[in-house]
Amino acid sequence: MKVVRDRASLREALAAVRREGRGIAIVPTMGALHDGHMSLVDLARGSQLPGQATSPFVVLTIFVNSIQFNNSADLNRYPRTLETDLARCEVSGVDLVFAPDHEEIYPWSKQVGGALTSVALGANDLSYQPSRITAGSASRGLCGATRPGHFDGVTTVVGILFQLIRPDIAVFGDKDFQQVRVIEQMVSDLHFGVEIVRAPIVREQDGLALSSRNVLLDAQGRYHALYIPQTLRHAAELVAGGERDVTKLLSIVRDNLERTGGLRVDYVEIVSPETLEPASGTLESAAQLVVAAFAGEVRLIDNIRLEPARRA
Numbered sequence: 001m002k003v004v005r006d007r008a009s010l011r012e013a014l015a016a017v018r019r020e021g022r023g024i025a026i027v028p029t030m031g032a033l034h035d036g037h038m039s040l041v042d043l044a045r046g047s048q049l050p051g052q053a054t055s056p057f058v059v060l061t062i063f064v065n066s067i068q069f070n071n072s073a074d075l076n077r078y079p080r081t082l083e084t085d086l087a088r089c090e091v092s093g094v095d096l097v098f099a100p101d102h103e104e105i106y107p108w109s110k111q112v113g114g115a116l117t118s119v120a121l122g123a124n125d126l127s128y129q130p131s132r133i134t135a136g137s138a139s140r141g142l143c144g145a146t147r148p149g150h151f152d153g154v155t156t157v158v159g160i161l162f163q164l165i166r167p168d169i170a171v172f173g174d175k176d177f178q179q180v181r182v183i184e185q186m187v188s189d190l191h192f193g194v195e196i197v198r199a200p201i202v203r204e205q206d207g208l209a210l211s212s213r214n215v216l217l218d219a220q221g222r223y224h225a226l227y228i229p230q231t232l233r234h235a236a237e238l239v240a241g242g243e244r245d246v247t248k249l250l251s252i253v254r255d256n257l258e259r260t261g262g263l264r265v266d267y268v269e270i271v272s273p274e275t276l277e278p279a280s281g282t283l284e285s286a287a288q289l290v291v292a293a294f295a296g297e298v299r300l301i302d303n304i305r306l307e308p309a310r311r312a
C-alpha cells in the first residue's frame with residue numbers, strides 16, 4: 001500500500017495505474033476510520049467496472065476538510081488517528097492512501113495566510129475569494145439548513161478530489177443520507193462522469209450507527225445516543241404495521257428522543273428518499289426518516305427507510 005501526502009506523488013502513482021489500464025475507485029473520508037469506512041473499501045474493491053477484468057485500484061482519502069465545518073470547536077476536537085488509520089487500510093486491501101495537508105488541497109490558503117482552523121471559505125481574507133462548488137437543491141433542508149455552508153464545503157472538496165484523482169467510481173455511505181444525494185446531484189449537474197456507489201449503514205451491535213464522532217461520547221452520551229437507532233427502528237415498525245400519519249410519526253419520534261432529556265434534537269424529518277422534500281399528510285410510498293441530535297456537545301445523525309404496509 002502506498003501512502004502519499006502531496007499532489008505530485010499522487011499524480012505519479014495514478015499515472016502508473018492508468019498505464020496498466022486499471023480502473024480507479026475512491027473512498028473519501030475524514031479519517032478516524034471504523035468498520036463503516038472499511039465497508040466502503042470492501043464495496044470499492046468488489047466493484048466490477050465495465051470492460052475491466054481486474055478489480056479497481058482503491059484510493060482512500062483522509063482529509064479533515066475544515067471548510068465543511070460550521071463550528072470551530074467541532075473541527076478542533078474532530079478525532080485524528082492517522083497511524084491506526086493507515087494500519088486499517090493496509091489490512092483492508094486499500095491500494096493507496098492520499099492524506100494531504102490542508103494546503104495541498106487549498107493552495108490559496110497559503111497565499112492568504114489562511115489557518116488550518118479556518119471554517120469558512122476564504123473567511124480570513126476579504127480580497128481573495130477562492131472558487132467553490134455551490135451545492136444544489138438537495139442541500140436545502142436538514143443538515144443544509146442547520147449547518148450553513150456545510151454542503152458547499154463538501155461539494156468543493158469532493159469536486160477537488162475528483163479532479164485530482166479522476167476516479168471511475170466513488171463510494172459514499174447512506175449514513176450521511178443527504179450528503180450522498182448532494183454529491184449525486186453535483187455529479188449529474190456538473191457532468192463529473194464518476195459513478196456514485198452507495199453503501200448501507202454499518203452499526204454497532206446495539207444499533208448505534210458507527211461514526212468517527214462516537215469516540216467523543218462519554219458514558220452518559222453513549223447511553224442517550226442509543227435512543228436514536230431505537231427510536232428510528234420503532235418508527236419503521238409502526239409504519240410497517242400500518243401507521244401512515246406523518247405528523248403523528250414525527251411527534252412520536254421527537255417525544256421518544258427528548259423523553260430522557262439526554263438528547264437535544266437538531267431536526268427530525270420524514271422526506272422523499274430521492275428529492276429529500278419533506279413528506280406531509282399520509283405516507284403513500286417509501287420515505288426516509290432522518291434525524292440529527294446532540295448528545296452533549298456531540299452531533300449525531302442517523303436515518304432509516306420507512307416502508308408503508310400494503311393496504312388490504
Ligand code: AMP
Pocket residue numbers: 028029030031036037039040171172173174175176199200201202203209210211212
Ligand atoms: P466521514 O469520514 O465521516 O466523512 O465519512 C466518510 C464516508 O464514510 C462517508 O461516505 C460516510 O457516509 C461513510 N460512513 C461513515 N459512517 C458510516 C457507517 N456507519 N456506515 C456506512 N458508511 C459510513
